[in-house]
Amino acid sequence: MKNTFLQAIKLSLACLILLSGIYTLLIFGIAQAAPNHGKGEVVSANGKTYYANIGQSFTSDKYFNSRPSAVAYNAAGSGGSNKGPSNSEYLAEVQKRIDTILILNPDMKRSAIPADLVTASGSGLDPHISVLAAKFQIKRIAKARNIKVNQLETLIENHTEKALLGLFGPEKINVLELNIALDKLK
Template sequence: MKNNIIPAIRLTLFCALFFSGFYTMSIWGIAQLAPNQGDGFVTNNNGQRYHTNVAQAFTKDQYFWPRPSAVDYNAAGSGGSNKGPSNPDYLALVQSRIDTFLLKNPGIAKKDIPAEMVTASGSGLDPHLSLAAASIQVKRIAKARNVSEIQVNQLIAQHLEKPLLGLLGTEKLNVLQLNLALDKLK
């Protein structure tokens, strides 16, 4: 028994010291060499500080709405809802999101709503939308801001991020950057 307990205690102490001390300080040190010292991608606008790599809650009609968040856009911890597609509570929540979307975007058919507009991402903090999810919101935003749909579509085209090397990933739009550009639109 003594032959098993003593090595286990040594291993536990070593792991505790290594992972709470050396490893943590190593990662922190590497982060200090990164842009923004590991603070992520930060944008400042009108005295406000935003992290562009984390979804923000935009609910007003004059903004592009992001994907719903299972963690209420709280970047302290990410996560999905962990409810399956047949869970009655989950289905009711998705139906509620569909109803809200249809109410705020008249003229859109239920079948035309991109799934990402009514379902949360796995992290609950996805800052991007597809071109389809942004385009379906143009009419509502143009009307709320009293600008032409052409102007809003031009902003979308200007902020569309292409796949990495033209191959990896899909076209996407950062919702925060798009909404900040909308605020600058005259």
């Protein structure tokens, strides 16, 4: 029994040193070799600094709307709502989002609303929307900015991130980068 107890203590100390010390230093070292030293992708526009890899709130008619956030876009408290599709509170929240989208986009049908415009991601901080979600918003933005629809279609096409190796993951668009490019259109 005493022998087993000592082995357990040795194993615990070895894991503590390996996982709390060596592994942490290894990950920190890798982060220092990354762009911006592991602090995220920083984007500056209009005199402000943003993190492109964290979702931002855009609610103006002149901008592409982001995916809803379960944590109010607060990166310090990442997480989903943990409410399932049978939860009445969750369903009411999604219905409210659908109603808002239909008010902002009166030319669109309820059946055409992409799911990522009414449901939050697992982290609540997803900076991307689908290409379909961006295209859904074109008419509203064209009207609000007095821009031709084909200009917005070209902008979306130019900011679409393709699937990794053409196979893994969906095509997506970073909303912050798209809206910054939208501000640069004349």
